[in-house]
Structure formats: structure tokens, C-alpha cells
Amino acid sequence: MQQTGRHLEQQVAQLEAALLARVEAHDARKLPLLCSIPGIGRKTAAQLLSFTDGFTQVQSYRQLIAKAGLCPRQYQSGTSVRGQTRITKRSGARIRGNL
Incomplete structure (x- = not known):
């Protein structure tokens, strides 16, 4: 059970890193702007950009x-x-x- 939990945590970390890398590649200008908002970090900014398709939706x-x-x-x-x-x-x- 513990191995499965660790494995899932590693997969989540890899997916989050891949999402952040993809967002940095496609929305390099928007990411720092979102991160300048108090309470918004890189992870939340990347999820916002992904959720809204770079705010095009x-x-x-x-x-x-x-x-x-x-x-x-x-x-x-x-x-x-x-x-x-x-x-x-x-x-x-x-x-x-x-x-």
C-alpha cells in the first residue's frame, strides 16, 4: 500500500511538472502576470491557464x-x-x- 501511494505521488509530481513546463512554453508572458497576484503561485497559475486554454475560452x-x-x-x-x-x-x- 505504501509503495502504491508513493508511486502515485511520484506520478502526480511528474504530471504537475509536465503541465508547468507546457504552460511555460506556450504562455510564457501570462504566467508571471498571474503569479504577481497575491495568493496565486506557479501551480495555480498553470492550472488557470490550462483550464481556460490561455484565457481564450x-x-x-x-x-x-x-x-x-x-x-x-x-x-x-x-x-x-x-x-x-x-x-x-x-x-x-x-x-x-x-x-
């Missing part, structure tokens, strides 16, 4: 928020409003977890 911050599943949604039926407003969580679970 989103044209505004609203689209990025919706794509990541971070937009608030109010649950209502007719005139009643049930509970608090929560995020939708419909997509982008991995990117949401890193943000």
Missing part, C-alpha cells in the same frame, strides 16, 4: 467565475427565497479547490 471575469463554478446562486421559487445564497459548484472543482 473566457472574455471577461464574469465568464471565468461562471466557468469555475464560483458564481452565487439564489434558490427561490415564486416569491419565496430559500436559504442563503451559495456558489453553484457546477463545474471547475479542481480550479475552485486551488483558488
